[in-house]
Amino acid sequence: MMGGQVALRLSTFLFNVLVVRQLGDESFGQYSVVLAWTGLFSVLGDLGITQYFMREVARDPERSEELFWDVAALRFIFAIVASVTTIAGAVIWGYPTEIVIGVALFTGTYFLQAILAPLTSILAGNQRLDIVSVITVIGQIVFIVAGTVVLFADGGLIALIAVSFVNIPLMIGMTLWAMRRYNMRPSKMKLRVHSWWALTKWGLPFALIQLTLTFNFRFDTLALEYFQSFEVVGWYNAAYNFTRALLTFSSAIIVALPLTMAREHARNPEAVRPWYYRSVKFMAFVGLPLAIGGMLLSDQIVNAVYGEAYSPSAVALAILIWDAPLLMYTALSGNLTTAIKREHGAMRIYLAVALFNVVMNLLLQPLFGIIAAALITVASDAVGALLFYTLFRREFGPGLSFHHFSRLGLSAAVMGVGIMSMRGLPLVANVALGGILYLVLVVVTRALTADEQRMLIGLIQRKLGRFLPARLRAKETASMP
DSSP states (O other): OHHHHHHHHHHHHHHHHHHHHHHHHHHHHHHHHHHHHHHHHGGGGTTTHHHHHHHHHHHOTTHHHHHHHHHHHHHHHHHHHHHHHHHHHHHHHTOOHHHHHHHHHHTHHHHHHHHHHHHHHHHHHTTOHHHHHHHHHHHHHHHHHHHHHHHHTTOHHHHHHHTHHHHHHHHHHHHHHHHHHTTOOOOSOOOOGGGHHHHHHHHHHHHHHHHHHHHHHHHHHHHHHHHSOHHHHHHHHHHHHHHHHTTHHHHHHHHHHHHHHHHHHHHOGGGHHHHHHHHHHHHHHHHHHHHHHHHHTHHHHHHHHTOGGGTTHHHHHHHHTTHHHHHHHHHHHHHHHHHTTOHHHHHHHHHHHHHHHHHHHHHHHHHHHHHHHHHHHHHHHHHHHHHHHHHHHHHHOSOSOHHHHHHHHHHHHHHHHHHHHTTTSOHHHHHHHHHHHHHHHHHHTTOSOHHHHHHHHHHHHHHHHTTSOHHHHHHHHHHOO
């Protein structure tokens, strides 16, 4: 899963850089608005039933035969409603014709996802995230190749959106092949229409979570478009996309762990507790240096990645980079509540965060623009992190070892001082030396426990061992305790 996520995030990030550079700030701003608008209404095409289905399959794989066809049928019906609502909303809102056409075209993917999402849920629920990762990466590569051809052929906004219809049918075919290969095919088509209302009701908590998450991720872009220009939207989303790309190393845990814990929680609820503590520690270990280093080097990063035309993005990136560790924690927490059947608690938290996000954006964006959007994004996830921490402290009790967290913070802060002193060096050299300094400080301050250090060293040895000759690899394995 980690390998798939690294490949997926890295390829997506590089393609986003190409999109930003080729489209220019105004067209990229329009592209971001299309994605934000369709993402906002895409919740209507699911209403949470796919996430409910995945959770149930993870707890009991036999449930896939009972629920699959009803979930797929409902999603297709919801896709019709979502498409009509999305297009009509864009027209009523008064978007330019090109954006309305882009929105209308993109809603076609709602129907393809109505087929793909339930199929993928069966694989994921059966713990075959390795297969899901391979299929997702292949689909993304196909999308990137087709999108690159379109961009270099000056295809423009509409042609780039049309590329979405290339990879999803391929992913559906590969998923069907994998399910047939590993004998996970659902039973013959059988609809139980009388159960559709119950399915919809069970999915509603997840739907509200999806809706509030979408507001948190998309509303800032839509508000910026209303109060500012498309160029400002492009600058903001360039910084925002870079921040999201930094979640590569935590995204595998965020996706995979809750699916495993759903099954473990059904057997032994106490098994979830230590994994929650260790996962949060891992995210702090990764997220703190990313936030501090990214903030201090934001101007150099923007110029190196996007070019000087996007230099106004540097201030937004310096703020948004702090959303990385917060988003790691809130994303894991939201998925974990699903695993332990506390989705109603997550729903209330996300509703509170969405309300805070919307109100603050409407109040402050007219006055402070892109700076307000960035600060509110970070503040929203900080509120969510605090509320999730309170929820899990009630659920699991204390145990996060804040004295170790303070040592991680100290190590990251000293690393920041080192980065500032090396600003004259090339960006890559500064990042590499800062990372080495951070790891040394983590060891010296004993920010990780002895068990955590052994796990980290063992992981590095196993991964690096793949590049060693077989004889050396055997010696290394024999010498390990």
